[in-house]
Structures are given as C-alpha cells and as structure tokens.
Amino acid sequence: MQTKVIPIRYIWAASYCGMTLIKGEKNILIDTAFRESVSPFLEKELEKENLSLKDIDLIFNTHSHQDHVEGNILIAEASGAKVFIHPAGVNAPHVKELKENVISFCDGEKIASCRIFFTPGHSEDSVCILEEDTSTLIIGDSIEGRGSGFAGVALIHDPASYLESIRKIREICKRKQLKRIIFSHKTDGFGNEVAGEEEIAGFLDASEETCLQYIAFIKDLLQKEKECTIEKAGSLLREKYSVTETQISPGTANGVARAFMKYCREN
Numbered sequence: 086m087q088t089k090v091i092p093i094r095y096i097w098a099a100s101y102c103g104m105t106l107i108k109g110e111k112n113i114l115i116d117t118a119f120r121e122s123v124s125p126f127l128e129k130e131l132e133k134e135n136l137s138l139k140d141i142d143l144i145f146n147t148h149s150h151q152d153h154v155e156g157n158i159l160i161a162e163a164s165g166a167k168v169f170i171h172p173a174g175v176n177a178p179h180v181k182e183l184k185e186n187v188i189s190f191c192d193g194e195k196i197a198s199c200r201i202f203f204t205p206g207h208s209e210d211s212v213c214i215l216e217e218d219t220s221t222l223i224i225g226d227s228i229e230g231r232g233s234g235f236a237g238v239a240l241i242h243d244p245a246s247y248l249e250s251i252r253k254i255r256e257i258c259k260r261k262q263l264k265r266i267i268f269s270h271k272t273d274g275f276g277n278e279v280a281g282e283e284e285i286a287g288f289l290d291a292s293e294e295t296c297l298q299y300i301a302f303i304k305d306l307l308q309k310e311k312e313c314t315i316e317k318a319g320s321l322l323r324e325k326y327s328v329t330e331t332q333i334s335p336g337t338a339n340g341v342a343r344a345f346m347k348y349c350r351e352n
C-alpha cells in the first residue's frame with residue numbers, strides 16, 4: 086500500500102489549525118486540534134479516505150499546545166490509539182489525562198514509517214515528524230518563517246534552541262532529500278506548506294533571518310533602554326516585524342519579547 090500524507094485543516098483564528106493523516110500500513114493522526122473539531126469535522130475528513138475514528142492506529146502530537154492536543158482524549162477513546170509526545174509534554178493538559186496510554190518519543194526513533202526529531206524553540210516539547218516513504222516533514226509550529234496572523238510575529242520562546250532546530254532541519258533536508266514541509270498554521274509568504282529544494286531553503290532562510298532580526302532588534306532596544314518593560318518590547322517588536330495588520334492575539338508577542346530579552350541579557 087502506497088503511503089499517503091493528507092493535511093487536514095480545521096478553520097480557526099482567521100487561519101486554520103492543522104492535523105495530518107498518514108494513511109499507510111498504520112493510520113497515524115498527527116495532532117488533534119480541538120474537542121469541537123473531532124465531530125463532525127474530522128470524522129467527515131476521514132470519511133473522504135474511507136476511514137473512521139476507530140481506524141486511527143497511532144496519535145502523534147508535535148507539541149503540547151492546546152490547539153494541537155485538545156482532541157486527543159476523544160480520538161483516543163474512539164480508536165484505542167496510544168498518544169505519543171515529547172517527554173516534556175506528557176504532563177500537559179489533554180495529555181496527562183490519558184495516563185498509561187501516553188508514550189514518550191525518543192529523539193531519532195522510528196515508529197511505523199515516521200522518524201521523530203526533537204526541535205525545541207517554539208516550545209520545549211516541539212518535535213518534527215519525517216514520513217520517510219514520502220520524504221515529508223510535518224513540523225507543527227517548530228519553525229514559523231516570518232510568523233502568522235495569530236500573533237503577528239513568529240512564536241519563538243527559546244531563540245538559541247530555535248536556531249539549533251533550524252540547523253537540524255537543514256541537515257535532515259540534505260540527508261533525507263526532503264520533498265515537502267507541512268505547517269500547522271498558515272505562514273506569512275509561504276502559505277500552508279513548502280515543496281522542493283528551493284522553497285524549502287527559502288522557508289528555512291526566512292525562519293533563521295527572522296530569529297536573528299529579533300535578536301538584533303531586542304539587543305539594540307536593551308542598549309538604549311536597559312529597563313524596558315516586556316509589554317513595551319512586545320509592542321515594539323510587533324510594530325517593527327508584524328506580518329499582519331490585525332493580530333488575533335497581540336499579547337502573545339509579549340511572550341516572544343520576554344524570551345528574546347532573556348536571551349539578549351545572557352548573551
């Protein structure tokens with residue numbers, strides 16, 4: 086049976102929240118969006134592939150943010166599938182409730198046709214999942230280009246890890262001749278996914294450049310205003326780098342500002 090990688094996009098927050106179905110010897114659902122997106126939305130999407138919730142063999146979470154894990158419980162109950170997540174995510178809400186049905190990933194391990202890579206930076210527990218039959222990398226929110234309309238900026242919460250994760254993905258590209266990268270949310274200038282060497286390199290370059298720009302901007306800000314507040318830094322960061330006029334959650338940029346202020350004070 087030829088493996089198929091099928092993005093499933095639940096409309097959310099002026100964009101969408103992505104799940105990915107790997108249909109092959111095992112049916113794997115990567116991320117589960119929300120409780121409300123399971124029925125009837127996900128059920129109908131699975132029906133298009135002649136599948137139902139009970140046909141899901143494995144659930145993988147790219148990280149433990151709510152918009153990626155909230156549907157876990159309903160889908161695990163319907164299918165009996167175990168939920169796999171980074172070890173740092175096992176105690177997160179919508180994961181810990183599954184108790185012995187939660188299994189930790191190991192960095193580099195292969196499960197069915199998928200190889201798991203730890204790629205922290207957006208969150209401590211972010212992973213990328215490489216579907217090896219199709220050379221497709223499902224990255225969740227691990228790397229965000231120039232950002233999305235949700236916060237207006239790229240949601241980076243540990244700049245050093247984020248840059249290291251980009252380097253790691255570049256290596257995977259070279260070693261595995263990557264054909265396609267699928268995002269969890271619409272990403273400014275790159276849409277839903279990138280395919281082919283040139284587009285993939287462009288996306289990774291934009292992601293790295295964005296992180297380096299934020300570092301330079303916050304370093305400069307802290308030189309001019311040593312005691313600058315997180316709120317002011319977040320607002321200035323948005324003013325300078327926002328990819329949209331209307332952010333759904335402008336306050337989220339403050340978390341990014343906090344992370345870069347910490348990084349710049351320590352480096």
Ligand SMILES: [Fe+2]
Binds near residue numbers: 150207
């Ligand atoms: Fe996230």
